[in-house]
Amino acid sequence: MANPMRSLLWVPGNLKSRIDEAMACDADCIVLDLEDTVPLSEKILARKMVVETLQNAKAGRKLIGVRINSWQSPFAADDVKAVVKARPDIIRLPKCSTAEEMQEADKLICEIEAEHGITIGSTKVIVSIESALGLINAFPIAKAAKRIIGLGLGVEDYTTDLKTVRSTKGLELELMYGRAHLVVAARAAGIMAIDGAFLDMHDVEGLRAETQLIKQLGFDGKGLVHTSQISVVHEVFTPTEQEVAFAQRVVQAFKQADKEGSFYVFVDGKLVDPPVLAKAQRILDLSGL
Numbered sequence: 234m235a236n237p238m239r240s241l242l243w244v245p246g247n248l249k250s251r252i253d254e255a256m257a258c259d260a261d262c263i264v265l266d267l268e269d270t271v272p273l274s275e276k277i278l279a280r281k282m283v284v285e286t287l288q289n290a291k292a293g294r295k296l297i298g299v300r301i302n303s304w305q306s307p308f309a310a311d312d313v314k315a316v317v318k319a320r321p322d323i324i325r326l327p328k329c330s331t332a333e334e335m336q337e338a339d340k341l342i343c344e345i346e347a348e349h350g351i352t353i354g355s356t357k358v359i360v361s362i363e364s365a366l367g368l369i370n371a372f373p374i375a376k377a378a379k380r381i382i383g384l385g386l387g388v389e390d391y392t393t394d395l396k397t398v399r400s401t402k403g404l405e406l407e408l409m410y411g412r413a414h415l416v417v418a419a420r421a422a423g424i425m426a427i428d429g430a431f432l433d434m435h436d437v438e439g440l441r442a443e444t445q446l447i448k449q450l451g452f453d454g455k456g457l458v459h460t461s462q463i464s465v466v467h468e469v470f471t472p473t474e475q476e477v478a479f480a481q482r483v484v485q486a487f488k489q490a491d492k493e494g495s496f497y498v499f500v501d502g503k504l505v506d507p508p509v510l511a512k513a514q515r516i517l518d519l520s521g522l
Contacts, residue, residue: 236296237261237519238383238425238454239470240463243300245270246279252286258460259467262296267312268303268327276308280315287319298323298359304334310341317345317356323382328390329360330367332377339378354380359427363387364394368411375422384419385456386411388429404446416451430456437465444469472516480513481522 242260244251246267255263265286271279283299290297299321301312305328316324326338338358346353358381362368368391375384388408392399397407412428419426428447431440444455444466455466472480482500487510490498498505 237470238296238427240457240466241298241385241427241454242457242460242463243270243430246283246299247271247275249282252282254460256286256290256295258463260295260457260460260463261454262298262323264298264300264323264325264456265321266300267308268300276302280308280312284315284319287316287321296322298325300325300327300361303328304338309338313338313341314345317342317351318349320351321356323357323359325359325361325385327361327387328363328367329374330364331370332373335360335374335377335381339380342380356380357382359383359385359425361385361387362411362415363390365391367391368414371415371418372421375418375424381422381424383425383427383453384415384422385427386415386429389432391429405443412447412450412452420451425453426451428452428455430458431462432458434459434461440465441469470519472520476516477520477522480516483510483513484517 238261240260241262241264242255242258243264243266244255246252246265252265265283267276267279267283287297287299299316301316301324302308304326313324324342326335329335335358342356342358343353345351346356358378360374360381360383362371362374362384367374371384375381388399391411392407395407399405399407416426431443433439440462447455448469454470457463457466479501483505486498486500486505487496490496496507
């Protein structure tokens with residue numbers, strides 16, 4: 234999946250006005266929610282609305298995902314049966330703690346794909362890690378099925394499981410290990426790492442600081458709770474003019490060095506080596522250059 238995934242906007246699946254607003258926004262991906270933001274009494278209605286939204290969406294307009302209910306819930310299997318045939322780009326599997334849970338979900342998704350003539354494996358999955366056990370099992374979970382394209386961190390449930398509270402400003406020390414571990418597991422599996430949502434829609438600077446932190450840790454994107462957060466997250470994840478200019482100088486210097494038969498390369502007075510070249514190329518790829 235070549236599309237960028239800087240921003241994943243959560244949208245309650247039972248609120249049509251919020252769904253309509255999300256469909257018109259600039260988020261890289263909207264995630265229609267059937268889980269935590271939907272009351273128990275609205276679960277069936279939300280599933281119906283989400284399926285209708287998927288069926289009516291214009292292909293390729295934006296990535297559309299669905300967060301189903303947790304695999305331990307009585308709703309998950311019916312969510313999968315209804316949603317997969319409506320062809321979402323992504324299914325978000327929440328509260329996954331073991332590889333076996335993901336394998337069970339994958340088996341059911343395969344069955345629904347086969348039943349409806351959908352290419353097996355085309356329904357991609359981002360798995361949410363939301364507990365200490367899930368974090369310890371992050372790499373086995375990430376390798377549990379080929380359809381998995383990313384790991385996401387469910388920060389609120391994760392900190393609850395740790396028996397701590399989440400701070401919303403600063404370094405969020407209670408999340409540092411979890412975030413770092415999740416990124417390493419995702420990279421080891423060759424998939425994306427997606428951070429959890431910043432809940433305070435009014436705290437722009439807090440959102441900016443947290444997004445800069447998770448970008449530095451290696452995350453590819455971040456969950457959002459409001460459309461007003463999109464521009465800040467995109468700004469942080471978009472390489473600056475200075476970063477792009479440096480990356481271009483690195484690539485050009487290596488091209489020249491390759492002609493001369495040497496990788497002993499200096500750019501702006503700094504020794505750069507092949508890993509720096511790889512980083513430079515990634516910046517240019519993110520910039521569309």
